[in-house]
Amino acid sequence: MEKIVIFGSTGMTGLCAVDAAIKKDLNVRAFVRDPSKLPEHIKNSVEVVQGDVLNYSDVLNAVKDVNGVVVVLGTGNDLKPTTVLSEGMKNILQAMKESNVEIVSVCLSAFLFYEPDKVPPMFKDLNADHKRQFDLVKASNLKFIAVLPPHIADQPGSEYQIKHDASPGRVISKHDLGRFLIDSLTQPEHHGKVCGISTKH
Secondary structure, three states, X not given: OOEEEEEOOOOHHHHHHHHHHHHOOOEEEEEEOOHHHOOHHHHOOOEEEEOOOXXXXXXXXXXXOOOEEEEOOOOOOOOOOOOHHHHHHHHHHHHHHHOOOOEEEXXXXXXXXXXXXXXXXXXXXXXXXXXXXXXXXXXXXXXXXEEEOOEEEOOOOOOEEEEEOOOOOOEEEHHHHHHHHHHHHHOHHHOOEEEEEEEOO
């Protein structure tokens, strides 16, 4: 894995993924809507590509010449109905196929492990789009790593644990989540898997 592109680079977890990739000496392309949201120290260490994930030619341009893709798309604190995550994912997957890139890690939500009626009402709309995103990823025939984190905490990294097809705990540090999204690209045991993640207690 030499060169990767990270979609959603300026979000809380996205910045941590960019940081983890830089620490691994990877060649990082940060796909951003607004370059001013990237801290200076990161801007100087990555290739910044400005674009809109809903614009296919922007996405295709960002995916060219990379070996791996990391998707950390989010809506900030906006919980109202959206299709941005799934429509953006559709573009990313199509661009990957067109560019012969086969490895992608995707940050989703542990609510996808719940029965739909058990998801807290305030998260239902957002979770519906995560579900559409998840279904696209699973149907893609790519080497995907679907990461379903529980509550993402703004706390220092520590040790984390991974469990396939289930959530191993209730909280994960944003730093550990960012690190796993990068590390899993080169961990074949997680390819094609749905990964729950949490801090080790």
